[in-house]
Amino acid sequence: MGVQPIPPGDICDPNPLAQGSSSRPRMARPRSSCSTSPSPSMRQTSLRPQSPYPDLQTPPFAEDSWDPPGPDSEIWNMYLEDATKFDTALIDDWNRIIDVLLLFAALFSAVLSAFVIEAYKGLKPDSADQAVSLLQQLNENLVALRQGTTASDVSPAASMAFSPSSSVVRVNCAWFASLTLSLGVTGVAVLAKQWLNNYDYSNVSGSTRERARLRQYRYTGLQKWKVPEIIALLPLLLLASLALFYWGLIEFLWALNSVVAFVMVVLVGCIGLFFAFTTLSPLLSPRCPYRTSLSYVF
Numbered sequence: 001m002g003v004q005p006i007p008p009g010d011i012c013d014p015n016p017l018a019q020g021s022s023s024r025p026r027m028a029r030p031r032s033s034c035s036t037s038p039s040p041s042m043r044q045t046s047l048r049p050q051s052p053y054p055d056l057q058t059p060p061f062a063e064d065s066w067d068p069p070g071p072d073s074e075i076w077n078m079y080l081e082d083a084t085k086f087d088t089a090l091i092d093d094w095n096r097i098i099d100v101l102l103l104f105a106a107l108f109s110a111v112l113s114a115f116v117i118e119a120y121k122g123l124k125p126d127s128a129d130q131a132v133s134l135l136q137q138l139n140e141n142l143v144a145l146r147q148g149t150t151a152s153d154v155s156p157a158a159s160m161a162f163s164p165s166s167s168v169v170r171v172n173c174a175w176f177a178s179l180t181l182s183l184g185v186t187g188v189a190v191l192a193k194q195w196l197n198n199y200d201y202s203n204v205s206g207s208t209r210e211r212a213r214l215r216q217y218r219y220t221g222l223q224k225w226k227v228p229e230i231i232a233l234l235p236l237l238l239l240a241s242l243a244l245f246y247w248g249l250i251e252f253l254w255a256l257n258s259v260v261a262f263v264m265v266v267l268v269g270c271i272g273l274f275f276a277f278t279t280l281s282p283l284l285s286p287r288c289p290y291r292t293s294l295s296y297v298f
Helices: 040-047 074-123 127-147 166-198 208-224 227-256 258-284
Strands: none
Touching: 074 166, 074 208, 074 227, 166 227, 208 227, 227 258
16 A cells, blocks of 8 residues: 555645635644744753854853952963063163162263353352452542542442353353252162062062062052152153253353354254154154153143
């Protein structure tokens, strides 16, 4: 016997009128076995995203029972290793900058002191000039007595009245301010060296977690108290000290000889243009390597 084909519509046919043999609707069969609506369990299974890696288990950090790493966990060693490399490079860079600043400030202060010693003499009267003025006044009085005329009524104190010129005052203001800035940079640089030495945590005992927390505590303190900004400010103060020195030098030479002063104006102008070019070039071209702490100010 052959297998009898199942007429269309017998297998869970939703439209009983689709059969061509009869126009009377057939009795609907129970849909327990051929129901098209999924069961709740099937619906939940179909809505749940399927993992492309069914053999892998749920990672431990996704479980509610996950605990933080212990005091001597390997993650703290990894953190300290990377942090130590970063801090070593950072501290060494700062120490090199401070050493260069200390050397430059020491040499610059020594040179500037010689100019200051010469310039401050213009703020007080010269003793030799005072002696000449007194001798001249005595000579005039003797001549007046010999001729029987009246001597001058000008008192010695009035004749020796002294007031420095405005040029001398400007020169001394510029050079004393320059020397003060240079010495101030030296003092702050010495303090910064001590700050960086105190930052070292390599000799601290304790668990790796405690050392990691101490490192982060000190690094956060450096950022909060603006230690990087203070170190970056030191070169700017030295440049300001150098600019004041040039200003005082031009003012000093202008009172002596205008030709020499004009030559200095040209040279200082060229140096100033070079500083301005190297400072502003990184703002115009990202590839420019002339980046300093002064470039980030703008």
